[in-house]
Amino acid sequence: MAGIYIHIPFCKQxxxxxxxxxxxxxxxxxxxxxxxxxxxxxxxxxxENELVETIYFGGGTPSLLAEGEILEILQSIREHFKIDAAAEITLEANPDDVDPPKLACWKNAGINRLSLGVQSFFGEDLLWMNRAHDEKQAVRSVLDAQSAGLDNISIDLIYGLPDMTDERWKKNTTTAVSLGVPHLSCYALTVEPKTALQKKIKLGKMPDIVQEDQARQFLEGIQWLEESGYQQYEISNFALRGKRSRHNSAYWQSGKYLGLGPSAHSFNGTTRQWNVAHNARYIRSLNQNELCFEIETLKPADRLNEYIMTSLRTMEGLDLQYVLRTFGPEKKNLLEKNASRYISADQMTGNDEKLILTRAGKLFADGISAALFFE
Ligand code: SF4
Structure with missing residues (x-):
């Protein structure tokens, strides 16, 4: 079982x-x-001719592609790879790009899942984030997609903006729930290096994020969504029964995937490679029939650390028997020993089979994973 990711490196703004x-x-x-x-x-x-069960157009903004381009890309993928007849084929779309004719074309091309970059249903949040859509387009895009029969929808929401009240965050989740969206990805706003946000905060033009507010909204979001029937199957991802993202789930289970397009990553079980993150160099190199990527061979410790990091983010947790089978008894025993202090602190539950983060532990998932890493 394998997946294909296609990175579309363009955005309106x-x-x-x-x-x-x-x-x-x-x-x-x-x-x-x-x-x-x-x-x-x-x-x-x-x-290696493995059956491809998921295809994912991400970016960037894949909905900027012309309908004919999506069709052409999918046709070419079908010609060169073995694609499961029931493959999950997701397109990330921004609400301002969604309209009934495009939806009909996407569906016609084989897209059967949409990931909508809604982020918030409040105009002031969208302006603050410099999104290209407004609050009306956010709702309209979901309704139009449902009317077009593309109702396997995920929406992205961002919480923890500096002036986002708990009431506004709750309204965002309840709006998504009332629209009948079966999957939500909820992310805390992060201040990444070299972004406009980081510069504005440094210059005092925007307030900084408040960690305590983000932590509280993270926990509130879990509670509200679980009360509405959504499973938090991964720290940032919530789904109604049977509506998990198959593509992302495969990443978290260390499945093989091929990444196409500038900056896309690929993984085949032993090596990881990443394409050049530069559009002109990517194009120039392929014009000369050459691939332009860097590659690293993962050592067993790298693979184990990746497994620790991704598995602890999922509701199924870290499978100690898998660690035993794949990495040996020494690693399993050490992992259990090192995890014991998080179990004592009620940040993790554990037995001989599994280590699973509790709700309190999920707040510190990255730190706990890093502390369990092997050299
Ligand atoms: S978050 Fe905005 S800028 Fe970034 S990829 Fe999505 S649409 Fe483009």
Whole structure:
């Protein structure tokens, strides 16, 4: 079982908090699509003919692609890889790009899941984040997608903005729930290096985030969404029964995936590689029939650390028997020993089979994982 990720490196405008790879100039979009089609053919062997069960258009803003481009990319992927007839095929879309004709084309091309970059249902939050859509488009995009029969929808929401009250955060979650969206990804606002947000905070033009507010809103969000029937199956992800993201779940289970497009990462079980995060260099290299990436071979300790980090974020937790089978008894025993202080602190539950973070432990997931890492 394998997945394919396609990175579309263009956006209409730069959201203040974003540090993903993208360009706000669309001048290279046609050349990019041609290069991407070339990359698909050059990397046809990467997944060794394994069945591809998920395809994910991420970015950037994939909904900026013309409908014909999405169709062409998917056709090429189908020609070069073995795609499961029931594959989950997700397109990330921004609400301002969503309209009934586009939805019909996306559906026609084979898209069967949408991830909508809503972020907030409040106009002032969207302005603050420098999003390209407004609150009406946020709701409209969900309703239009549902009317088009694309109702396997995930929406992204951001909490912990400096002036976001708990009431406003609650209203965002209840609006998503009342719209009948089966999947939500909820992220705390983070101040990433070299973003407009970081600069504005440094210059005193925007207030800094308040960690305590974010922690409280994280816990409130879990409670409200669980009361509404959503399972927090991963720290930032909530789904109604049967509506988990299959693509992201495969990442968290160390599944193989091929990443296409500038900055995209690939993993085949033993090596990780990442494409150049530069649109012009990506295009130039593929024009010469050459791939442009860096690669590292993962040592057993790297693989184990990645497993610790991703598995502890999931509701199933870390499988100690898997660690025993894959990395040996010494690693399993040491992990259990090191985890005991988090169990005593009620940040984790554990037995011979599993280590699972409690709600309190989820607040410190990154720190706990890092403390359990092996050299
Ligand atoms: S639309 Fe998405 S990728 Fe583009 S700048 Fe905003 S957050 Fe970043």
């Amino acid at each position: 730069a959201c203040h908090y974003c540090n993903f790879h993208f360009s706000t100039s669309l001048a290279m979009k046609n050349d990019f699509t041609a290069a991407l089609l070339k990359e698909i053919s050059l990397r046809a062997d990467y997944l």
